Amino acid sequence: MLNEIVGAKNKEKIMKFLLINENNAFNIVSIAQKTEISVSRVKEILDELTKVKVLSRINKKYQVEKNYITKYLKKLLIPDEIFKEVIDDLKKTFKDKEVSLFLIGSKSRFQERENSDVDFLLICKDDEINEITDIATDTGLKLSDYLIRYVEILTLSKSQLEEIKSRKDPFYLNVFTDHVPIKDDLGVFR
Secondary structure (H helix, E strand, O other): OHHHHHOOHHHHHHHHHHHHOOOOOEOHHHHHHHHOOOHHHHHHHHHHHHHOOOEEEEOOEEEEOOOHHHHHHHHHHOOOHHHHHHHHHHHHHOOOOOEEEEEEOOOOOOOOOOOOOEEEEEEEOHHHHHHHHHHHHHHHHHHHHHHOOOEEEEEEEHHHHHHHHHOOOHHHHHHHHOOEEEEEOOOOOO
């Protein structure tokens, strides 16, 4: 369903604009002007987002629905600035590596408290597990200092994840249902 909501750049751009301005309603032309997307494409996207109950249409104006989907999208598309910097740093750190990286734990379920730790799952190729684990450990320590809270980057090889998956381990089942993808080069949850 997430792909239906923000599957393309233009859709994401429109959703970000509307989420930032969630208490206002806009007509198609004003959304097109603000996002610099053609009116016809904006109309298509707004119709799609209305069908999946992300937007409501009242008197030819569109506004974000207040529901669990838009709450999730807001956290995903407009994270707090410090956390955005952490995500950007992780993306940069693993930019040249073929890995899959996911936010897991309480933050991915929107149950974090002010001092909750931040958990990531990093999956890599089997032959790179030692190198990637070293990088992840160093990065986790650096980010812990930056956030002033513990950041854990749990690193598994693809075969280790498959083994956990085959056992129907509760850890895997929780991660499978409660994760936010950051980078998925290995297609882990596809």
